[in-house]
Amino acid sequence: MNGQTNIKNLTGLLARLIVGGVFVYSGAIKALAPAEEFAYAIESYKVIGPGLSLLAAHAVPWIELYTGLLLACGIFTRSSVFFTAAMLAFFELMLGQAWLRDLPITSCGCFGSAGSNSITEEFLQNLALLALLWPAASYRRLSADGSEGQYSSSLLPLSGDETVRTDD
Amino acid sequence: MTLAKNGRLALLACALIFLSTLSVLLARRLNLGPMGPVPGWRVYGPENAAIQIYEFTDFACPACRGASETLAETMRVYGGGIRLHFKHYPLTHMHPWSMDAAAYSDCAGEQGKFAQYAELLFSSQKKWGEAKERPNEFETLALQLKLDWPKMQACAGSPEALKRVKLDMAEGGLKGVNATPTFFINGKRCVGSGQLLDQVRNFDNLLRKK
Numbered sequence: 244m245n246g247q248t249n250i251k252n253l254t255g256l257l258a259r260l261i262v263g264g265v266f267v268y269s270g271a272i273k274a275l276a277p278a279e280e281f282a283y284a285i286e287s288y289k290v291i292g293p294g295l296s297l298l299a300a301h302a303v304p305w306i307e308l309y310t311g312l313l314l315a316c317g318i319f320t321r322s323s324v325f326f327t328a329a330m331l332a333f334f335e336l337m338l339g340q341a342w343l344r345d346l347p348i349t350s351c352g353c354f355g356s357a358g359s360n361s362i363t364e365e366f367l368q369n370l371a372l373l374a375l376l377w378p379a380a381s382y383r384r385l386s387a388d389g390s391e392g393q394y395s396s397s398l399l400p401l402s403g404d405e406t407v408r409t410d411d
Numbered sequence: 412m413t414l415a416k417n418g419r420l421a422l423l424a425c426a427l428i429f430l431s432t433l434s435v436l437l438a439r440r441l442n443l444g445p446m447g448p449v450p451g452w453r454v455y456g457p458e459n460a461a462i463q464i465y466e467f468t469d470f471a472c473p474a475c476r477g478a479s480e481t482l483a484e485t486m487r488v489y490g491g492g493i494r495l496h497f498k499h500y501p502l503t504h505m506h507p508w509s510m511d512a513a514a515y516s517d518c519a520g521e522q523g524k525f526a527q528y529a530e531l532l533f534s535s536q537k538k539w540g541e542a543k544e545r546p547n548e549f550e551t552l553a554l555q556l557k558l559d560w561p562k563m564q565a566c567a568g569s570p571e572a573l574k575r576v577k578l579d580m581a582e583g584g585l586k587g588v589n590a591t592p593t594f595f596i597n598g599k600r601c602v603g604s605g606q607l608l609d610q611v612r613n614f615d616n617l618l619r620k621k
Contacts, residue, residue: 277578279578318420
């Protein structure tokens with residue numbers, strides 16, 4: 244039982260590191276590039292105009308970076324997971340409407356100009372990331388939250404509890 | 412208890428946010444981010460060359476004209492050891508026609524003659540660089556190279572051409588370019604022909620290491 248809990252908590256940790264890592268990478272790569280580059284990608288979704296696109300291009304990379312970091316480290320894990328899920332759902336909505344409207348999107352803007360998958364690939368990738376958020380939210384013992392306060396001495400689970408409740 | 416715990420977590424979150432922001436801003440300043448893509452017609456030399464040069468240039472700037480000759484000579488000497496990526500950085504506040512020149516050169520590039528058009532733009536710089544009225548040189552040079560002028564005009568006025576130049580300018584701004592020509596040679600910044608020549612003296616060593 245204890246071994247099973249260990250595996251579940253490790254799965255939770257791994258899921259957080261994967262999703263958080265992807266967010267940190269995509270945020271950093273865009274924050275290191277000119278905002279105009281990402282703004283052009285946002286414009287191609289034809290949802291908002293150039294002015295708002297530029298504003299979003301300045302803000303979104305940093306939000307991704309911070310959310311990814313908090314998620315990977317497991318700080319306010321439940322809130323981070325919720326916020327990440329909301330962002331992914333929003334990205335899915337953007338990709339979905341572009342696919343339905345058959346917009347000629349050459350760069351989705353997901354990872355800056357470093358490389359761009361097709362809309363379908365990005366849509367599926369985001370779905371996979373959304374699915375990974377489930378173990379990330381459920382098994383949180385190996386997180387900064389889990390190792391704080393009452394769990395301060397339990398970086399590795401001692402009991403058979405599968406889920407750790409925190410107050411974030 | 413919960414309040415203290417949340418306080419500690421909030422402090423940790425703030426520290427992480429602060430450190431990550433600082434890291435990204437430092438990486439920007441130290442030019443650690445990847446360079447943006449350059450259209451194929453503005454890249455010369457083999458992909459795996461030991462020396463990768465990114466050049467931010469304004470066609471109307473006299474120092475850029477001088478540096479282009481130095482660079483052409485360097486390319487002739489070191490040949491396959493260098494890959495040059497040309498990026499536009501028109502100083503529009505000083506040179507009223509440099510943005511047009513950049514757009515036209517890209518449109519010449521679309522017709523396969525970027526290098527030739529760029530060379531002519533530099534050599535005739537005095538005629539059009541500070542012209543009060545719209546210069547005819549862009550057309551004259553295009554016809555000299557037997558380029559399709561109406562096609563070039565349509566191309567230069569398109570949002571795509573403008574976007575390409577503006578992205579280069581934005582990238583230059585992000586990397587702290589504020590004078591032309593600025594070069595990034597294997598990531599190391601140098602400004603003007605003098606500093607470029609200083610770096611060229613190291614090329615033998617760089618090529619030997621490879």
